[in-house]
Amino acid sequence: MNCQPRTVVGDVASHPAIAQAIAEFDAVLGSIMRPRATEARGVRVPMAVWTDEGGAHVELDLPGVPMDAIEITIERDVLTIKGNRVRMVPSGAEVALDELRAGEFERHVRISDSFDQEKVSATLKDGVLRVSLERKPQTQPRKVTIAAS
Numbered sequence: 001m002n003c004q005p006r007t008v009v010g011d012v013a014s015h016p017a018i019a020q021a022i023a024e025f026d027a028v029l030g031s032i033m034r035p036r037a038t039e040a041r042g043v044r045v046p047m048a049v050w051t052d053e054g055g056a057h058v059e060l061d062l063p064g065v066p067m068d069a070i071e072i073t074i075e076r077d078v079l080t081i082k083g084n085r086v087r088m089v090p091s092g093a094e095v096a097l098d099e100l101r102a103g104e105f106e107r108h109v110r111i112s113d114s115f116d117q118e119k120v121s122a123t124l125k126d127g128v129l130r131v132s133l134e135r136k137p138q139t140q141p142r143k144v145t146i147a148a149s
Contacts, residue, residue: 063127
């Protein structure tokens with residue numbers, strides 16, 4: 001399998017051991033869902049993706065981003081989350097330090113066919129956006145009973 005290291009802060013991914021660990025992690029995730037760390041536009045928004053027995057979950061840190069500035073779409077097998085973080089500096093203010101990034105962002109997550117694209121929910125609470133997709137019933141883990149012979 002040809003796996004490319006994902007976007008990593010700094011040049012950490014160029015270290016052979018870390019690049020190998022990322023490739024192995026990607027290989028394991030590949031059969032479930034593969035997040036693509038793409039920022040089609042300027043602002044990098046932290047994202048977490050995980051699965052459990054009930055489905056797949058995506059969380060993004062979006063402090064200060066109102067609900068009406070976020071757009072969530074699913075097209076084919078890709079969940080896309082777009083938005084815009086706007087910061088207002090009062091007129092006449094002198095900025096001494098500015099580490100808060102503002103602007104448009106866009107993140108993508110590839111969805112495997114184990115998840116129902118029609119059963120999606122999203123909540124925005126305390127600056128954290130959570131998008132959840134239900135697992136299709138036929139792909140949910142099930143326990144097999146062992147019969148005595």
